[in-house]
Amino acid sequence: SSTYSAPPASAKQVDAVKSLLSRLLPETAATKFRLSLLPPDEQSHAIFELRESPADEPNIAGTGGVALASGVYHYLKTYCGCSVTWGASQNGTAAVDQLKLPEDLKPGHWVLGWRW
DSSP states (O other), rough: OOOOOOOOHHHHHHHHHHHHHHHHHHHHTTTEEEEEEOOTTTEEEEEEEEEEOTTSOOOEEESSHHHHHHHHHHHHHHHHOOOOOSOOOGGGOOOOGGGOSSOOOEEEEEEEEEEO
């Protein structure tokens, strides 16, 4: 896919998701995520993509902050077997303590069920 040059205000959405990652994950894991913006969908759908990358450097693109955060959640749940929630996690341990990066990441494209 081509490179999208997002408006400056949109960069704040990427920064917000990076801040979210730094609150949820250990720094060594949070800093490995590669986040970028996709151009807006013609029908205003929220979209995220998992892009091909080394397994220990998740590369996620989305049409905005919510789509990026949804992509991060999908990656952690589907590929790492890690459920991040507001409350305590499985078995009384922090969800990030269970984080195991997958050996490979299959790229994909998801259209979320909402638009704005």
